[in-house]
Amino acid sequence: MTDAHILIIDDNKSVLSALEILLQFEYKKIETISNPNQITSFPNLKEIDIVLLDMNFSAGVNSGNEGLYWLRELQKKAPQTSVIMMTAYGAVDLAVKALKEGATDFILKPWNNDKLLATVKSAFELRKSKKEVHELKEKETHLKQVINQNKNYIIGNSKALNGVLKMVGKVAKTYVNVLVTGENGTGKELIARELHKLSARNHEVFIPVDMGSISENLFESELFGHIKGSFTDAKEDRIGKFExxxxxxxxxxxIGNLSLQAQAKLLSAIQNRTIVRVGSNKSIPVDIRxxxxxxxxxxxxxxxxxFREDLLYRINTIRIEVPALRDRDNDILVLTDFFLKKFTSKYGKPSLKINQQAQEKLLSYPWPGNIRELLHTIERAVILSEGNVLKPEDFLLSNKQTVSTNLNGPATLEEMELLMINSALEQNEGNYSAASEQLGISRQTLYNKLKKRGKN
Structure with missing residues (x-):
């Protein structure tokens, strides 16, 4: 016996009895009503799997309009329920009209028992499919909400930051491609998330991809997906980040870490708004911001x-420059206070404070690692603190200060970067993973930067 709930609606009690007898041996729960006005007050209508609905209830009326009216009412109150229309006055145009209005099928009276049972069975399968699709959509919506939850905040009220946020507010409502630039650790991803949050696409997913961590041979698979068997480790079909x-x-x-070959493939996908999975010839359209x-x-x-000039034009409709932390005035102290509250709560040191001298030390430091460096500095100080007050000596900033004072005269940004990389590698005894973590970049990015300068 199928675990299904069926409701039969017909003003002819003989029809109700005959259908109930026929269906009760096949389906777990059968209910009947003879007056369609009871539909609006019927309990738990959304739990009904199938409704068998007569099309004519008034004496002498056989237009089917009454049935179509109640079909619409059922669809409003129980959209996933399958509705089978019944009438003794068969007409092809009426059947077509009922199906266009959303009916699952159409049965003529008197019916053939086998055909009716087959129709009901098909309607039940459709009901299960509708229910599954509805549940999947609800799960998808929930997952998107979870994925899009951003527990990081844009903190600060400096003139430099407010100028960026004003630009973000203007650009977010458009669909143009945006290039976010700035030093490592300035919060470029937070700006990107803010653009998404303020856009018309905020109910859909935000997918971040660290291009510096994707190896050359996996670039296409990661971004465009692949089909089973397209290469050695392709054991199943997989969608890429674009899809x-x-x-x-x-x-x-x-994106600056991409090879010229990868840039060409990316440009093609951006221009055509289509991708082709590795191992396939089928073009798949994509709609992305x-x-x-x-x-x-x-x-x-x-x-x-x-870097390809044509790719730069494609991704650079609007450019947003995120200011370095040293250019954000007292945002350093605002962020310090925010991180201090976060880590004193996390590590069970709620009474820990920072004194004036320590604040001055933080303000005078150039913060080459920007907000990411400040965050790690505050966390380290909280973890290692022994008293209730953080003093200047609790903040270990000397390593990177030494790097800056070792320069003889003016230096380029590349020279400064290379000094910092070498210093981090020395401090971590050549451990690339530890050095990249200290610098606030991925291991692959560290390799790329050394390779670019012929140091690896």
Whole structure:
């Protein structure tokens, strides 16, 4: 016996009895009503799997309009329920009209028992499919909400930051591609998430991709997906980041680390708004809002032949420069207070405070690692603190200060970067993972930067 709930609606009690007898041996719960006006007050109507609905209830009326009216009412109150229309006055145009209005099927009276049972069975399968689709959509909506939850906040009220946020507010409502630039650790991903949150796509997913961590041979698979058997480890079909972000926002971080070959493939996908999975010939259309980010000087890279000019034009409709922490005035102290509250709560030290001298030390430091460096500095100080007051000596900033004072005369940004990388590698005894974590970049990005300068 099938675990299904069926409701029969007909003003002829003989019809109700005959159908109830026929169906009761096949389905678990059968209910009947002879007056369609009872539909609006019927308890738990959404739990009904199938409704068998007569099309004519008034004597002498056989237009089917009454049945169509109640079909619409059922669809309003129980949209996933399958409705089978019944009438003794068969007409092809009436059947077509009922199906267009959303009926699952159409039965003529008198009916053939086998045919009726087959029709009801098909309607039940459709009901199960509708229910599954509805549940999947609800799960999808919930997952998107979870994925889009951003527990990081844009903290600060400096003039430099407010100018960026004003630009974000203007650009977010459009669909143009945006390039977010700025030093490492300035919060470029937070800006990208803010653009997504303020856009019309905020109910869809935000998919971040660290381009610096994707190896060259996996680039296409990661971004465009692959089909089973397309390469050695392709044991099943897999969608790429472009398809995963369909309808939402795709954020490509560290885009300056891409090889020219990868840039060409990315440009094609952006231009055509279609992708082809590895191992397939089928073009798949994608609808994404594209946001890219980099700490590299892409204009200089174009001049040096390291970045495609046509790709830069595609991703750079609007450019948003995120200011360095040292250019954000007292935001350093605002962020310090925020991180201090966060970590004193996390590590059970609620009474811990920071004194004036320590604040002055933090304000005078150039913060080459920006907000990420400040966060790690505050967390380390809280963990190692022994008293209730954080003093200047509790903040270990000397390593990077030493790097800056070791320069003899003016230095380029590349020279400064290389000094910091070498210093981090020395401090971590050549451990690339530890050095990249200290610098606030991925291991792959560290490799790329050393390779670019012929140091690896």
């Amino acid at each position: 995963a972000a369909n309808g939402g926002t795709l954020f490509l971080d560290e 594209l946001i890219c980010a980099t700490n590299e000087d892409l204009d200089q890279m174009v001049a040096d032949g390291l």
